[in-house]
Amino acid sequence: xxxxxxxxxxxxSVSKAIVxxxxxxxxxxxxxxxxxxxxxxxxxxxxxxxxxxxGVLQIVAVTDxxxxxxxxxxxxxxxxSGDTRVIAxxxxxxxxxxxxxxxxxxxxxxxxxxxESDDDLIDLLNDRIRSLPDVVATETFVYLKLHRQLYNWxxx
Numbered sequence: 381x382x383x384x385x386x387x388x389x390x391x392x393s394v395s396k397a398i399v400x401x402x403x404x405x406x407x408x409x410x411x412x413x414x415x416x417x418x419x420x421x422x423x424x425x426x427x428x429x430x431x432x433x434x435g436v437l438q439i440v441a442v443t444d445x446x447x448x449x450x451x452x453x454x455x456x457x458x459x460x461s462g463d464t465r466v467i468a469x470x471x472x473x474x475x476x477x478x479x480x481x482x483x484x485x486x487x488x489x490x491x492x493x494x495x496e497s498d499d500d501l502i503d504l505l506n507d508r509i510r511s512l513p514d515v516v517a518t519e520t521f522v523y524l525k526l527h528r529q530l531y532n533w534x535x536x
Contacts, residue, residue, distance in 0.1 A: 457487035
């Protein structure tokens with residue numbers, strides 16, 4: 381859900397309020413959101429659809445990977461020798477990869493993964509990630525405990 385600064389739609393105060401309502405509770409009804417932001421249910425539904433179509437927001441169920449059988453989560457720092465955009469696109473298609481971001485710093489990419497086990501993590505690293513052309517090095521940061529993860533940071 382990446383939008384470049386050139387294509388980023390300007391959100392008015394009503395659209396921002398809708399986003400914040402959905403960040404608090406993604407299951408909130410359009411009627412309830414509309415009441416909070418001063419729109420009808422139909423107008424709210426249309427606004428939400430436009431925000432989704434523009435890539436501004438997704439409405440998804442946030443899960444606990446451990447409860448779903450994914451016992452291992454990790455962040456992998458990746459150094460590449462070629463075009464990071466190409467490798468990032470390839471990484472984004474790998475099963476188990478849930479987050480890919482280009483960075484400035486000691487790693488070219490950060491890749492977050494969820495795996496069923498340590499063996500699955502090893503397979504993903506060796507068979508899929510390190511075998512990609514132009515991947516020079518990786519460093520894996522295995523998650524021991526998730527202390528905080530929020531999705532309600534609001535709007536600007």
